Amino acid sequence: MHNLITKLHTPIFKPKQIALSILLVLTAFFATWGAGLQQISSFDLSKIFPSLAVLLIFYWALFVRHKIRSFPPIFNYFMLFFILHTIVTYAILLPSEFTFGITQEFQLQGGFVNFHQGNGMAIARFLLFALYAYAIASLLRTEKMLIAFALAYGAGLTIVMMLGGYRVISGEISDLRLSAGFLNPNLFGTSALMCIFLNLFVLIKRGLIKSTKIFAIGFIIIGILGILLSGSRSCLLGLIVGLFILLIYVPKIKIKIKLIAGFVIIISLLLCFVPQYVRDNLEVRMNILEKIESDGIGSANVRFAIWRDYAKELPKYFFTGIGFHRSKEATKKSFNTRINYYLHNRYLHTLVEFGFIGFLLFLGGLRQLWKRISCYSWQIKISITDSVILGFFSAWLVMMMFRSYSGSRDLWIFLGIIAGYGTMKTKVRQNNLLKKNICSNNCDRSKLKSDIS
Numbered sequence: 177m178h179n180l181i182t183k184l185h186t187p188i189f190k191p192k193q194i195a196l197s198i199l200l201v202l203t204a205f206f207a208t209w210g211a212g213l214q215q216i217s218s219f220d221l222s223k224i225f226p227s228l229a230v231l232l233i234f235y236w237a238l239f240v241r242h243k244i245r246s247f248p249p250i251f252n253y254f255m256l257f258f259i260l261h262t263i264v265t266y267a268i269l270l271p272s273e274f275t276f277g278i279t280q281e282f283q284l285q286g287g288f289v290n291f292h293q294g295n296g297m298a299i300a301r302f303l304l305f306a307l308y309a310y311a312i313a314s315l316l317r318t319e320k321m322l323i324a325f326a327l328a329y330g331a332g333l334t335i336v337m338m339l340g341g342y343r344v345i346s347g348e349i350s351d352l353r354l355s356a357g358f359l360n361p362n363l364f365g366t367s368a369l370m371c372i373f374l375n376l377f378v379l380i381k382r383g384l385i386k387s388t389k390i391f392a393i394g395f396i397i398i399g400i401l402g403i404l405l406s407g408s409r410s411c412l413l414g415l416i417v418g419l420f421i422l423l424i425y426v427p428k429i430k431i432k433i434k435l436i437a438g439f440v441i442i443i444s445l446l447l448c449f450v451p452q453y454v455r456d457n458l459e460v461r462m463n464i465l466e467k468i469e470s471d472g473i474g475s476a477n478v479r480f481a482i483w484r485d486y487a488k489e490l491p492k493y494f495f496t497g498i499g500f501h502r503s504k505e506a507t508k509k510s511f512n513t514r515i516n517y518y519l520h521n522r523y524l525h526t527l528v529e530f531g532f533i534g535f536l537l538f539l540g541g542l543r544q545l546w547k548r549i550s551c552y553s554w555q556i557k558i559s560i561t562d563s564v565i566l567g568f569f570s571a572w573l574v575m576m577m578f579r580s581y582s583g584s585r586d587l588w589i590f591l592g593i594i595a596g597y598g599t600m601k602t603k604v605r606q607n608n609l610l611k612k613n614i615c616s617n618n619c620d621r622s623k624l625k626s627d628i629s
Contacts, residue, residue, distance in 0.1 A: 192239060196315060197324065199232045203308070204328035207589060208367045210358040212342035214288060225585065229308040236311035246313035246599045247591075248548070251541025255306065257534050258500065262299060265499035273502070276300075288342055290359050298501040298583060305585050309592035316596035319561070323381065325593075326374035327388070330395025333357075333371045337402060352453055354405035362579060365411035366586045368402025369575070371395055373418060373568035374593075380431070380560050400439075401446055407457050410578035418571030425563035479520045479578060486519065486528060497531035501582070522576035522587075542573070545591075548598030565597050 206225040213221045236243065244252050266274040275294030284290055316322050333356075341356035341364075353361040378384065378392035403411050419439065426432050447455060489506045492498070498505050503519055506528055519525045527535040549565050550558065558566070572590050581587040 196235060197321070199228060199235060200312065200315065200321060200325055201328040203228045203232055203312075204325045205332035207329060207585060208333045208336045208357045208364075210363075211290065212288075212355050212357045212359050212364070213336065213339060215286075216339050216341070226304060229304060229311075232311050232315070233304075233307045236307075236314055240311075240314045243314060244310060246595045247310065248541055248544030248595075250537060250544050251595075254534065254537035254541050257530065257537055258302075261497065261530055261534065262500050265502075266295065266299075270499065274299075284342075284359065285345055286343070288359065295501045301583050302500070305583075305588040308585075309588035309595070312589070312592035313595035313599065316593065317600065319381065319600065322374075322593070322597065322600075323378050323384070323388070326378050327391055327395070330371045330375050330391070330398065333367055333402065334395065334398050337398065337405075353407040353457065354402075356402070356406075361406040362408045362410065363584060363586070365403050365406035365408030366575065366579075366581075366584070368399045368406060369411045369415055369418075369571060370399075370586055370590065371402070372399035372415065373564060373571065375399070376422070376567075377561055377564045380564055382560075397442055397446070400442055401450070404446060404450060404454055404458065407454075407461050409461055410575045412462075413578075414571035414575040417574045418567040420567075421570040422563050422567030425558050425566050426560060427557065427563075428560070431560065482518075482520060483524060486524060493528045493531060495531055497527075497529050497534060500529050503528045518582070519580050520578055522580055525580045525582065545569070545594050545598060548602060549594065562601070565594065569594055 203225060206221075206228060209224055210222045247255075274296050276296040277294055278291045279294050281289060281291040312325075316325065336357040337354075339356075341354070342359055344353045344355050344361050354364060355361040356364045357367070358364050372395075375392040375395040379389055379396065400415075403415060419435075423432050423435065426435070485507050492506050503525055519528065523535070523539070526538045530538075546566075546569060549562060549569065568590075572587075575581075
């Protein structure tokens, strides 16, 4: 009778599961489709991802019981602190600054248009992407779903690169950088790095068919090419550090050798076949010391100069913070020529906006996420797929030292994937421990019976 009831109720859940799979795949596919494609179609392609994200959030709100458990408690406290801090800032202290709509519009190269929006729109975007992160963290319940997400993300990035998108030309043609689906080549580089590590997970995962592995290899090559074309130093550094951490944690030497050989061959071939201007651009951008000596403020040294300027204004924001999307106010009255630059550091950005309490909560949340996937509290060996996620996490920790990622969808996709994977691993480990306890109890009982007899 119980089996009959189960069979009768099974079809009811199939449409929901199909809808979930479709939404996850579509959001992954269109995650890299941003304002850089504004000349491809009369329709605003950058609106596809937010629209799909809203649908996925509705699914999450309707059908997920424990909506925030996928993230550690400390990270949830950070989000609560963000909400309260923002309410106090814009509802009580500075209501006049809570505006929507476009505040400034300016022309870019090649007829592209970019614009700044009011603080209200920035808050709405932050909350939308944060809710999307909580949704995918709760809904990516299995490694198969994560694999589908990774392949869809790689396919979307590949299509965007084929379409061309936006290109940044600074001075001569040797300074050309591909920005593709975004208006910032560093954000495009971030998407390329995301594609690499997600598909490394697919490539290393055992039990998959060869065609899936071939697609994963292709998307990894596309990702590496994307980073080279973007000319993003922070993403290239993040990739190097992430791969180094991955190799440290990979348990088998044979796999380490294969990964090293594979990346050396791929990068060598790509550098041989990419246009000369790409190699020249990378050479110029990587020669940081020469740029610092010759260009001063206009060089890679600008980040250190910005951080120094904000450090001088530490008393203005250390205790209470300036408020979300108001970081430039910290140096606005210092008459500094660098006040129009963004902070280029997610950690410092958090400290400036939310003060030391928000800063500590943010770091605590990242630490708890790391502990979940590193088996720190479980005292068990790290698997091959765990090593990929740890490398992925490490790459982001490095990149956030050199980019703020304000309003970046990829930052929240990264956090959602890490939280979702951590939840998956936690459940598996809890089940394994439960099975071990049951087996040990049964063994103890059988031993006790034999002793009595």
